[in-house]
Amino acid sequence: MSKTKALLEQTGGLVRFAGHFVVMRRQDRYEIKEFLSQCYTIGYLSFGLVGLTGFIMGLVLTMQLQPALARYGVAAELPGMVAIAIIREVGPILTALVFAGKIGSSIGAELGSMKASEQIDAMEVSGTNPYKYLVATRVIASMIMLPLLTILSDAICLGGSYVGINATSVISLRLFFQKVFAHLSFEDLLPALIKTFFFGFAISMIGCYKGFTSCNGTRGVGNSANSAVVLSSVAIFMIDLVAVQVTNLLRLN
Amino acid sequence: MVIEGLTKYFGTRKVLDEFDLTVNERENVVILGKSGAGKSVLIKCIIGLLVPDQGSIRVYGDEVVGISELELDRVRSHIGFLFQGNALYDSMSVRENLEFPLRRHWIKLSQHEIDEMVMESLTNVNLENTADMMPAELSGGMQKRIALARTMILKPKIILYDEPTTGLDPVTARDIDHLILKLQEKYNTSSIIISHDMKCVKNTADRIVLLLDGKSYHQGTYSEFEGAEDEKIKQFFE
Numbered sequence: 169m170s171k172t173k174a175l176l177e178q179t180g181g182l183v184r185f186a187g188h189f190v191v192m193r194r195q196d197r198y199e200i201k202e203f204l205s206q207c208y209t210i211g212y213l214s215f216g217l218v219g220l221t222g223f224i225m226g227l228v229l230t231m232q233l234q235p236a237l238a239r240y241g242v243a244a245e246l247p248g249m250v251a252i253a254i255i256r257e258v259g260p261i262l263t264a265l266v267f268a269g270k271i272g273s274s275i276g277a278e279l280g281s282m283k284a285s286e287q288i289d290a291m292e293v294s295g296t297n298p299y300k301y302l303v304a305t306r307v308i309a310s311m312i313m314l315p316l317l318t319i320l321s322d323a324i325c326l327g328g329s330y331v332g333i334n335a336t337s338v339i340s341l342r343l344f345f346q347k348v349f350a351h352l353s354f355e356d357l358l359p360a361l362i363k364t365f366f367f368g369f370a371i372s373m374i375g376c377y378k379g380f381t382s383c384n385g386t387r388g389v390g391n392s393a394n395s396a397v398v399l400s401s402v403a404i405f406m407i408d409l410v411a412v413q414v415t416n417l418l419r420l421n
Numbered sequence: 422m423v424i425e426g427l428t429k430y431f432g433t434r435k436v437l438d439e440f441d442l443t444v445n446e447r448e449n450v451v452i453l454g455k456s457g458a459g460k461s462v463l464i465k466c467i468i469g470l471l472v473p474d475q476g477s478i479r480v481y482g483d484e485v486v487g488i489s490e491l492e493l494d495r496v497r498s499h500i501g502f503l504f505q506g507n508a509l510y511d512s513m514s515v516r517e518n519l520e521f522p523l524r525r526h527w528i529k530l531s532q533h534e535i536d537e538m539v540m541e542s543l544t545n546v547n548l549e550n551t552a553d554m555m556p557a558e559l560s561g562g563m564q565k566r567i568a569l570a571r572t573m574i575l576k577p578k579i580i581l582y583d584e585p586t587t588g589l590d591p592v593t594a595r596d597i598d599h600l601i602l603k604l605q606e607k608y609n610t611s612s613i614i615i616s617h618d619m620k621c622v623k624n625t626a627d628r629i630v631l632l633l634d635g636k637s638y639h640q641g642t643y644s645e646f647e648g649a650e651d652e653k654i655k656q657f658f659e
Contacts, residue, residue: 197525281511290508293468294522295494 185377188299189307203305210271210306210372211313215320221266222321225258226250226328234336243337247344248351250329255352259322260360261408264367267314268400272375275306276396279379280389288380303376307369314368315361355420363411370403422467422579422611427476428635429462436462438635439476444579449605449612451622453646453657454632460615461505463632464581467613468502469493480579498526501577501610505584507568509556516552519543519571526575542570545607546600562593566600573604580604582614586621598624619657631657 230250237243279302282288291298330344378396382388422444429437436459444450452460465471467478469485478485485496510518519539523530530538543549546566556564565585572580585601586594598621605612616622622629623643631638631646631654639646639654647658 278512285506285511286504286508287510289470290502290504290510291521292470293497293500293502295497295525296521297490 182377186373189304192300192304199301199305202301203309206305206309207313210309211316214267214270214317217270218263218266218317218321219324221262222324223328225262226254226325227332229253229258230329230332246333247347251326251348251352252356254325255322255356256360259325260318260364261404263318263321264364264404265401268371268404269397272371272396272400273393275372275375276378277389277393279376280382280392283380283382284385284389306376307372310368310372311365315364318361318364359411359415359420363407366407367404370407371400374400374403423479425477427466427473429466429473435635440635441637442630444611444613446611447609449614449625449627451614451616451626451629452632453622453629458632459635460632461583464583464613464615468497468500468581498575499578501572501580503569503572503582503585505587507564509564509568511556515554515567518567519574522571522575538574542574545573545604546570562589565589565597569600576608578610580610580612582612584615586618594618594621601625
């Protein structure tokens with residue numbers, strides 16, 4: 169009962185914390201410089217890792233599917249099938265999970281450390297809204313950067329798939345992309361991108377919440393970083409579950 | 422500053438119990454008390470980081486308790502707070518740390534004015550050459566002085582010090598005491614100083630207030646406290 173109560177309290181706290189995002193004071197200054205700095209840190213500095221994991225996933229997925237499809241005589245459909253899997257699901261989820269591990273944990277640790285060393289209090293007494301400066305900038309940057317990273321990851325993933333196909337057979341780049349785009353439509357891309365928007369919100373908001381509510385010094389900072397990643401990962405799958413129900417209802421699947 | 426009937430609970434525990442205090446212009450008041458007596462809670466209520474359950478805090482006639490966040494920001498521009506752990510922003514350089522409150526002041530300042538105020542603050546604490554250093558590159562004493570420079574940069578009329586010499590060696594602690602007095606003289610400030618360091622108390626206090634059981638137990642000068650017969654006061658001087 170106490171664990172259930174703790175879970176409900178934490179969920180309520182997270183919802184209240186996220187609610188401030190909607191009702192922030194408009195009189196406070198817009199932290200444009202900090203927002204751009206976060207876009208650089210969250211977006212540009214994550215590209216390498218996202219690109220690498222995307223390439224490897226495209227390559228591995230293709231090499232795993234190829235023998236199975238060949239057995240059923242539909243190996244020629246491999247580019248299209250891989251593309252649909254990557255664009256609809258693998259790309260967004262993989263990018264979001266990598267993002268949660270890198271960015272979610274760093275936000276949780278950074279803000280937890282700031283909380284422990286009273287830097288957040290110092291911001292408040294110097295006339296800064298710490299929520300706007302620290303949380304809103306990171307959340308908005310994540311909501312913009314994660315869809316962009318997903319698009320880049322998808323493209324690199326398809327590149328990995330091309331390499332994977334050419335490892336055992338020969339296909340020109342032109343033919344590969346002809347087959348890819350023959351099977352893809354906006355109904356594959358748009359819902360996938362929209363859900364990454366929500367992934368970005370969830371990952372950064374959870375990281376910020378865990379950082380702001382950190383306690384017990386350095387141990388608390390470590391716990392904040394760890395639990396930010398775990399909770400973000402769960403949130404990604406729950407949002408994905410809701411997203412697939414919505415796309416089913418809209419007959420986009 | 423006039424504090425009347427200030428009461429603060431944490432759960433069922435009453436930390437401040439109808440605490441009263443008046444701080445006059447150009448006066449340094451040291452709050453003395455055991456650990457957990459509520460000294461830090463008091464100054465956090467004054468600056469608005471904690472909300473008291475009852476009572477009133479008036480700063481130059483303006484009520485602090487129960488006002489809007491916008492009004493609180495305006496009151497805070499007249500109050501400086503030196504945190505016990507310094508609370509320097511470790512992702513920013515010393516210059517950026519000092520510029521931070523200036524850029525958020527409700528009076529808009531030009532870059533030239535900001536640069537001048539930053540250099541004046543660094544000169545006040547004798548650390549002119551540290552502007553481009555990161556806080557992690559500074560010693561504990563230097564960090565304390567930069568934190569003090571940041572606290573003073575808006576030239577507040579009232580400064581709240583939370584254990585300003587804790588963790589410092591005796592020589593650096595004495596330097597901080599002298600800086601507190603020098604800045605008081607230069608900018609005509611009033612201060613509330615939380616301290617366990619009796620040397621700091623002796624060097625800086627115009628008046629000492631003993632906080633006991635959430636109330637103001639006794640007030641007086643250092644020599645009055647030192648000569649007191651009351652056991653609860655004597656234990657601080659043994």
